Amino acid sequence: MKYARLIFANLLRKKTRLALTIGSFAAALFLFALLGVVGNTFSLANGVVSAHRLVITNRTSIINLLPLSYRDQILRVPGVQSITHNNWFGGVYQDPKNFFPQFVIDPQNQRRVYPELIVPKAQWQTFLNDRMGAVVGAATARRFGWKLGDRIPLTTTLYGLAGKVWDFNLDGIYHGTQPQDDQTQFWIQWAYYKESVPPQLQGQVGWYVLRIRNPDDAPRIARAVDRMFINSPNETRTETESAFAAGWVKQFANIKLLILSIGSVVFFTLLLVTGNTMATSVRERTAELAILKAIGFSDRAVLGFILAESLLIALAGCIGLVFAGVLIPALGQPLAGLLPALVVTPAVLGYGVLAAVAVGFASALLPALSARRLRVVDALRRV
Amino acid sequence: MISVNGNQANSLIQVRGLDKTYRRGNEDIHVLQGLNLDVDQGDFVAFMGPSGSGKTTLLNLLGGLDLPTRGSVTVAGDEITHMSRRRLTQWRARHVGFIFQMYNLIPVLTALQNVELPLLLTRLSRAERRRHVETALAIVGLSDRMQHFPRQLSGGQEQRVAIARAIVADPTFLLCDEPTGDLDRKSADEVMDLLQRLVNEHRKTVLMVTHDPLVARIAKLTLHLEKGVLVEAGARQDAAAGAVS
Incomplete structure (x- = not known):
């Protein structure tokens, strides 16, 4: 906890950049939740279907x-x-x-x-x-x-x-x-x-x-x-309610592939954006990181600072999940009846937080490792 | 007693046969060659020499920021040249206070928070850290600037904050790399007065690199780095500080 002030001070040094990065996270996580909810809805994995029901239609x-x-x-x-x-x-x-x-x-x-x-x-x-x-x-x-x-x-x-x-x-x-x-x-x-x-x-x-x-x-x-x-x-076609529902939604498109594609692109982009932000942030602070090491902060501590900053940005970006929880059910109103209710489940939120943490960690890993490897002598010679 | 002969037995800092060679392309550049040095507690030594003569390299080796090609550096009985990177980091935290030409304060931290940084590595409580920081800032005459950020301070004040940061954990010795190089004469004099007071009143050991002969004159002894070895430029008798050889 005694390092918290240092971490937060560094985090807040470029407020506009911080806000934009958190905004990127929030937008991506909102989209993640939306895709997750739509995916759930289309696969009806959210419990609307019952394993106890079969549907019989004309073959x-x-x-x-x-x-x-x-x-x-x-x-x-x-x-x-x-x-x-x-x-x-x-x-x-x-x-x-x-x-x-x-x-x-x-x-x-x-x-x-x-x-x-x-x-x-x-x-x-x-x-x-x-x-x-x-x-x-x-x-x-x-x-x-x-x-x-x-x-x-x-x-x-x-x-x-x-x-x-x-x-x-x-x-x-x-x-x-x-x-x-x-x-x-x-x-x-x-x-x-x-x-x-x-x-x-x-x-x-x-x-x-x-x-x-x-x-x-x-x-x-x-x-x-x-x-x-x-x-x-x-002749009849008898199938489980989930299979029936899946067949129904296939009329719309290959939703799973669509969701997977969009989700992957969004998160890859986010990874690049955040990675670039963290790399820039580390580059700007080369001398400061070198000084920290010179006065006795370990390589691991410096690595930890960079990772902590990135994870804090990622967690702040979870505001996007809060917006998702409020806005997605409202966005689903026009679909009422065509699809089951759009519900942001705890699982979607949980996966959202996990995804944020994973991206936060992955995007900061390379800059953090480079900060960890930084030699004081080399860094001070550069500035 | 400061000596470059390598014949002192119980000095605080003992440098023996120190070599440092850099490789640039196919060429080996021998920056330091068989350098010897002994420095006792309370000594104040200035290193001078032309650019590229190896002054900063020597300081880096003494501070455990770099490793020699050959030779040894022993400080208060600890031979640092064979320490692991991790142990060396811990050793630096305990024994060395760094003062750089560009101050190198963290711009997003106040003077108080900058000075507190080395103490974050100790087990001191928050209140104890605060007390130590206040003492250090009082020594450098900046008690009234504790809550100021570096951008709100003059160059001389920034360097004094950097000195407070260097002394706050009570290190064994201070390494100063051109501490007045970026300051006007008045601020430089203030900083040098401060370093002198640290030596005379607080028995601090100071090793300083400088280009400025006026600054070097304040040290007890000025050593010149020539062709990779240290040469005494002239001992200055100082009645208050004792004999210098």
Whole structure:
């Protein structure tokens, strides 16, 4: 601690340069957190997916429907605990920009498959008894200022129902049990949907979601389900929820490669910027470092001073992670519904700090080693 | 007693057969050749000589900043020429106070913090360090400039801070490399008065390189470096300081 004053004094000698270097770190770490969060979101590694769930879609494409009659057959496969079915409603609320996902759900079974999404019991009972009822995630309710009892009009261009206005009564608001749970969905009753769509769609569902007893059984159950409907007009593709989600996001791009590339470039650039700063700083102080050695500071101590300065800059740059924690969830608002919530997890922050420390250390290593090797006689001869 | 004959047995600083050779391209440059020197505690010796004669090299060897090609330097019984780099650093912290021509203060530290630097290597508490620093700055007459940064001081004051830094840890001897080389005459006189007081009142041992004969005159003995060996330029009898041979 007695060296702290010396380290801080040296650190603060060029305040503009210090601020710019910390700013570089902060910007890079903000980007790091953003990439990490987006990466998590796209891979759904943040817990939105459950190992206990399988998703069954039409093998041809998700836009092709599946017969409702499959439900009971699937439920008989050993290991399947419960099953629900969903349809994409594709509704518009006032303006197409007001996007949020709407699902036609099987109200009897939805909560058995998604136990982490909590609806108060009384609200759920109201929903069950209300054919035109709807349950909405807390984030969407907050976004539009909806309250229980509100009437929500939606239009959809799907199912040959263009121009029809669907009115829904807001009966319930669900909350997720984890911060990363998607709280943007809008659930509507299968019965209401069924009676309004053309007859040929009344027995067709978009996809099934299964809850299974043991995640280890997932491959066996998936094979059993798909085998059951092989060579039928509607063959199925059964996959884990994470695989389903990964397939969904692959529509956007090879996100992992993109993130890795951008992240690498950012950190390599940061390494060069900070390395250059530290090298300049050491070069400017050659005589001072030589004097410190002359009066008895060891080579190791001098090396430690340079590394400490760089690590302090890196840690100060972690302010970028603080900004990330505040700003990224807000930046994610426009994506609501397209992707799960953008959540800056402690893991992302932890990796951010580690990355900062690693870059701080690596960028100062060469200048610090050159300071360590510095011979007093040579240094004083140069100045 | 200062001697260049290499025949003193118990002097504080004993230099024996000191050689220093630099290699420049294919050429060997013999800067010091078989140099002998004995300096006792409380002595004040000035080294003079033309540029490139090896004065600073000699100072660097005496201060453990450089290693000789041959020969030995022994200070207070410690033979420093065979010490490891690490031990030599520790030895310097304990035994040597450096004063340079360009002062070489750390510009971002106050006078107090600059003087405190050598004490950071000791086990002294913060309060004890502060006390030592105040004493050192009082000796150099800068008690009222403790919180000033080097840029707020004159050249003479900066050099006095550098002297305070050199004496604060009570080293065995002081090495001064052109301590007045960057100062005007008035400031140079103040610095030399100060060094003389350190010798006379505090029994400090001072070895100084200078180009300035006026400055050299203040030392008890001036030695000239000629062709790699030391030659007495003239002993100066000083009744107060005793005989010089």
